[in-house]
Amino acid sequence: MATLQLKNLTKRFGKKVVAVKGINLEVHDGEYLVLLGPSGCGKTTTLRMIAGLEEATDGEIILDGVDITDLPPRKRDISMVFQSYAVWPHMTVYENIAFALKLKKLSRSEIDRTVREVAGMTKIGDYLDRYPTQLSGGQRQRVAVARAIAVKPKLFLMDEPLSNLDAKLRVATRTELKAIHNKTHATTVFVTHDQSEAMSIADRIVIMKDGEIMQIGTPEEVYNESASIFVADFIGTPPTNFIDVQVVAAGGTLHLVNPHLKLPLSPENAARLKGQEQRNLILGIRPENLTLTGETEANLSAPCLVAEPQGSHQVVSIELDDKLLKIIAPARPAVHSGEMVHLKFKQESLRFFDPQTGQRI
Amino acid sequence: MNKKTRRNIHRAAKRTTFYIFVTGVVIAMLLPIYFVVSLSFLSTREAYRYPLPLLPELKIHYKMTHGERGYLLSVYDQIDKEYQTVMDTQDLDKMSVYMKSQLGAPMSVSEIQQQIARLDTEDPIYFTRRKNLLYNYQTFFQVAGTGQAVPALIRSLEICAMTIVISLFIGGMAGYAFARYYFKGRNALKFSVLFVRMFPGVAIAMPMVIILVNMGFYDQPIGLSLVYSVGSIALTIWITASIFMGIPISLEEAAQVFGATKIQTFIRITLPLALPGLAACAMYAFLGAWNETVAAIILTQFNPTFSVVVYQTVLGAVGQVNLAAAGGIVMALPAVLFTFFIRRYIHQMWGGVTV
Numbered sequence: 001m002a003t004l005q006l007k008n009l010t011k012r013f014g015k016k017v018v019a020v021k022g023i024n025l026e027v028h029d030g031e032y033l034v035l036l037g038p039s040g041c042g043k044t045t046t047l048r049m050i051a052g053l054e055e056a057t058d059g060e061i062i063l064d065g066v067d068i069t070d071l072p073p074r075k076r077d078i079s080m081v082f083q084s085y086a087v088w089p090h091m092t093v094y095e096n097i098a099f100a101l102k103l104k105k106l107s108r109s110e111i112d113r114t115v116r117e118v119a120g121m122t123k124i125g126d127y128l129d130r131y132p133t134q135l136s137g138g139q140r141q142r143v144a145v146a147r148a149i150a151v152k153p154k155l156f157l158m159d160e161p162l163s164n165l166d167a168k169l170r171v172a173t174r175t176e177l178k179a180i181h182n183k184t185h186a187t188t189v190f191v192t193h194d195q196s197e198a199m200s201i202a203d204r205i206v207i208m209k210d211g212e213i214m215q216i217g218t219p220e221e222v223y224n225e226s227a228s229i230f231v232a233d234f235i236g237t238p239p240t241n242f243i244d245v246q247v248v249a250a251g252g253t254l255h256l257v258n259p260h261l262k263l264p265l266s267p268e269n270a271a272r273l274k275g276q277e278q279r280n281l282i283l284g285i286r287p288e289n290l291t292l293t294g295e296t297e298a299n300l301s302a303p304c305l306v307a308e309p310q311g312s313h314q315v316v317s318i319e320l321d322d323k324l325l326k327i328i329a330p331a332r333p334a335v336h337s338g339e340m341v342h343l344k345f346k347q348e349s350l351r352f353f354d355p356q357t358g359q360r361i
Numbered sequence: 362m363n364k365k366t367r368r369n370i371h372r373a374a375k376r377t378t379f380y381i382f383v384t385g386v387v388i389a390m391l392l393p394i395y396f397v398v399s400l401s402f403l404s405t406r407e408a409y410r411y412p413l414p415l416l417p418e419l420k421i422h423y424k425m426t427h428g429e430r431g432y433l434l435s436v437y438d439q440i441d442k443e444y445q446t447v448m449d450t451q452d453l454d455k456m457s458v459y460m461k462s463q464l465g466a467p468m469s470v471s472e473i474q475q476q477i478a479r480l481d482t483e484d485p486i487y488f489t490r491r492k493n494l495l496y497n498y499q500t501f502f503q504v505a506g507t508g509q510a511v512p513a514l515i516r517s518l519e520i521c522a523m524t525i526v527i528s529l530f531i532g533g534m535a536g537y538a539f540a541r542y543y544f545k546g547r548n549a550l551k552f553s554v555l556f557v558r559m560f561p562g563v564a565i566a567m568p569m570v571i572i573l574v575n576m577g578f579y580d581q582p583i584g585l586s587l588v589y590s591v592g593s594i595a596l597t598i599w600i601t602a603s604i605f606m607g608i609p610i611s612l613e614e615a616a617q618v619f620g621a622t623k624i625q626t627f628i629r630i631t632l633p634l635a636l637p638g639l640a641a642c643a644m645y646a647f648l649g650a651w652n653e654t655v656a657a658i659i660l661t662q663f664n665p666t667f668s669v670v671v672y673q674t675v676l677g678a679v680g681q682v683n684l685a686a687a688g689g690i691v692m693a694l695p696a697v698l699f700t701f702f703i704r705r706y707i708h709q710m711w712g713g714v715t716v
Binding site for chain 2: 052078082083087088090103157
């Protein structure tokens with residue numbers, strides 16, 4: 001139960017590489033915060049600085065009002081689940097979980113009770129006498145989680161804890177992690193590069209790129225109100241479609257125009273782009289916000305390149321100026337490649353981005 | 362002959378050739394060891410006999426009769442299947458000593474007199490004595506190094522223990538540093554520690570003597586263990602560095618996150634995981650220090666090590682092959698025992714697999 005503040009946190013490796021560029025962030029009490037970004041974006045470095053495994057070059061880390069920036073890891077009252085699990089191979093599951101409790105000098109009965117409690121919570125109660133090498137990857141991961149819960153820390157850190165599991169187990173485990181969090185309500189910082197993982201477990205998502213925070217928000221916010229092209233592209237599968245367009249005034253309203261498209265804007269969207277006539281911008285629209293329609297109502301028509309049936313829906317791709325445009329359409333009627341597809345844009349889902357800065361307009 | 366039988370014959374021939382080859386190699390390895398062991402149990406008379414007996418005799422059959430000069434003593438020879446005269450004397454003391462030292466089946470003077478008394482009623486007389494198989498070993502400890510064998514054995518064990526401690530302590534720490542920290546010239550330095558092993562002990566004997574004399578460590582166990590440590594530290598660094606590299610750093614980081622200090626982390630996480638490597642290093646350090654002779658000859662004077670004592674037995678005035686063999690076995694035994702003991706740790710695994 002704690003709040004965490006990062007103030008201007010910076011990490012430099014050597015003189016040239018700046019891994020984290022002065023980020024500011026507040027994690028609320030009991031919150032499940034996910035640091036999301038492509039590899040090399042500084043998310044793991046940030047987490048390691050919070051853990052104390054990496055020295056901060058500049059800035060402050062404040063946990064519950066106490067500056068912990070220069071404390072060694074053991075004095076920070078945190079616990080961590082590592083990507084490689086880092087369960088100690090020469091100790092049994094029981095000893096792994098009890099290690100931190102022994103160092104805290106808890107009584108033997110108290111240790112025993114805690115170990116059995118967290119083992120029950122993570123469903124490894126039957127394996128307490130086994131060595132980690134006798135366990136499967138998923139079980140080892142549970143041991144790592146149990147070990148982290150046992151110390152009842154102020155702050156939970158998770159460094160891509162699911163990335164070594166196979167796809168099916170990963171999805172199951174993330175649900176369990178969320179369930180455990182719902183029981184413990186421990187403030188958690190979770191690092192991942194998998195956006196669907198982030199979307200499914202986060203209270204709030206912090207999207208990072210090149211050591212900077214691109215956007216902070218709830219999963220819905222970052223999905224629906226992406227602050228930049230990067231975020232809109234990074235979040236969602238398939239990602240947002242981007243189309244280069246020009247704003248043109250005609251017939252009393254504004255149109256978005258490119259050689260394939262002439263899209264009249266609704267009054268709300270027109271109001272937003274008022275006074276920006278002749279400007280080039282990038283239109284972003286999520287695949288599910290493009291609907292298949294009849295030829296007469298269509299904003300855009302093009303031949304289908306590929307249709308990928310997914311059971312519950314199908315993903316239809318069309319090619320527009322060498323760029324793929326993806327549409328999530330109902331499974332029926334099935335679209336066949338080469339067939340003409342007619343698309344209608346959902347007006348309320350149109351997002352406009354500045355081509356120079358990549359920021360949302 | 363059809364195809365199948367031909368293939369079977371071919372396969373059998375291949376397998377037979379293979380086993381003949383393997384047997385040859387095994388015999389070539391075991392035969393010398395067998396000869397030393399067997400030699401160490403032979404009496405002096407047996408040891409200098411030609412052909413050399415393959416096994417020591419367990420009993421000696423004596424035959425005695427009146428001789429020209431006194432009593433004629435004969436011994437049954439297992440190989441030639443006949444009694445062979447060994448001495449003709451009246452001096453029973455001499456006879457007793459001869460039985461003990463040359464035949465390994467001792468009889469006191471009074472026992473001999475008892476047998477001689479029987480000569481009045483029958484001639485010749487026969488009697489049998491059990492052979493003392495450990496005679497060479499007892500003699501070795503009494504005679505070798507002018508009674509220095511036992512103190513030398515203890516001294517050698519001391520030197521080995523100190524060598525292990527020094528080389529594991531310094532080499533282990535250096536190995537950890539090489540495994541975990543990046544610094545300029547790391548690889549060059551790691552390679553250069555092997556230089557010390559390139560110089561033969563004889564070549565640098567003089568400087569070693571002078572340095573040890575100046576340190577006050579000449580002719581002392583600590584001096585020798587320092588010299589031995591130099592070589593084994595280099596090896597320890599290489600072995601432990603690769604072991605420590607194999608231990609994921611996240612295991613140490615986890616320990617620190619969960620409340621351990623750096624020293625606790627090292628003792629409770631890193632060290633147990635590195636145990637197999639450290640055990641191997643201890644073994645190398647022990648064997649190196651235990652078997653080393655050249656530097657020990659140069660650097661000791663009145664306090665020789667055990668290897669020096671054995672060496673003197675081979676060369677020196679005592680000069681009996683069966684005694685030297687017994688010394689060699691005594692010398693080999695601790696090394697073999699230690700290797701078997703440490704083997705458990707080298708092979709130690711947690712739940713089936715190492716780190």
